[in-house]
Amino acid sequence: MAHDTHHEGTRRIWIVFFILLIVTTVEVALGIIKPEILLTPFLGTHILNVIFIVLTLVKAYYIVSVFMHLGDERKGFQWTVYLPILILIPYLTFILITEGSYMFKMLP
């Protein structure tokens, strides 16, 4: 990829805009239609939810990397931002969701 977007023109910005737009449209369409085939159970939820989460992470990547220009920063800077987020949030999510399902089964 280009290493200096600042002088590249606005093409890349609009490409990312259309990516975000298309991904959101796909999410909404899937959320309204809810295709039967995607509702098969998978990892404690169903495939459709996994698709939603993956698409969300795709959008987040484009916003952070292109709109916030993090992709143009030094490697060390990028890891300083990514690592705390990538370690702490999945950790917290895993614990609380597991705990919530357990409480549902065990508490009145």
Next chain:
Amino acid sequence: MATSTVDLTEEKVWGGGKSPFAAEYGKLMMWFFLISDALTFSGFLTAYGLMRFRFEETWPIAEEVFTHFPFLEGDHPLLYVALMTFILIMSSVTMVLAVHEGHKMNRRRVAIWMLLTIVGGLIFLGSQAWEWYHFIMGDKGAIQIESREIVHVVNPEGETISFSQLVHGMENGHASNHHETFTINEVSSAFAKSEYQLALPGKMGTTYSHEESVALLENAKVIQGANMHHNEYGNILFADFFFFITGFHGFHVFSGVVINFIIFYNVLLGTYDRRGSYLMVEKVGLYWHFVDLVWVFVFTFFYLV
């Protein structure tokens, strides 16, 4: 990035006397603030997840809650939130274009794009106010039975029936109650004559038979709308989380609009031309994109999943 690291070995970069991240202090601090803010929001959203899994049976299904669209009658799940998402993404694009023009020191264009960003932010806030209003007003109405659980009236196909449709009949009633209030006597006498049932709001679809339902209506009361004390859509915590998470995000948008306006005003005054750099636009841009980023996650975890 690729070229800038080639000629800089590790010890030269970190050997002192240089700026190892090649970023200005304020920008770096904005990033650190955003990291901590991201963790705050993830705390809220995971707490939402915890309670949702804990009370799965009574947790409302978001697409049955947010079904309104301006000027349209009936149920239109997700459309309105999709519109709000589009508005916020669009205002993120105008912001990044303002930053882009800032790098070229083009004052007039920075001002135009920033103004459009502010307008986008205000439209988003207005949309949120509209959504809150409809959430608080309520939609189809619910009954709180003696065990304090919230139940909805459903037809044999499992579709939720509004009190308006129940009391006035399917032909004369509306899919939404539209400000009309109902008493428990109206609801239970109409219910006894119908073949409808009562069901818990959760996605498990727990339903009581018609006879059980009539018995449950004995000591019940009508709940319409949602606030901090009761919630017609289901578990009360859902309303609390809705107000808190979207409210906290909305407050971020509001602060973003205010900060954007201050920077916009400074752009007009020519402050950044005199300073020789539009870095302030870039910093406030980071905050604005973050607000958009958080909404992307709220959209997925509150409305979609």
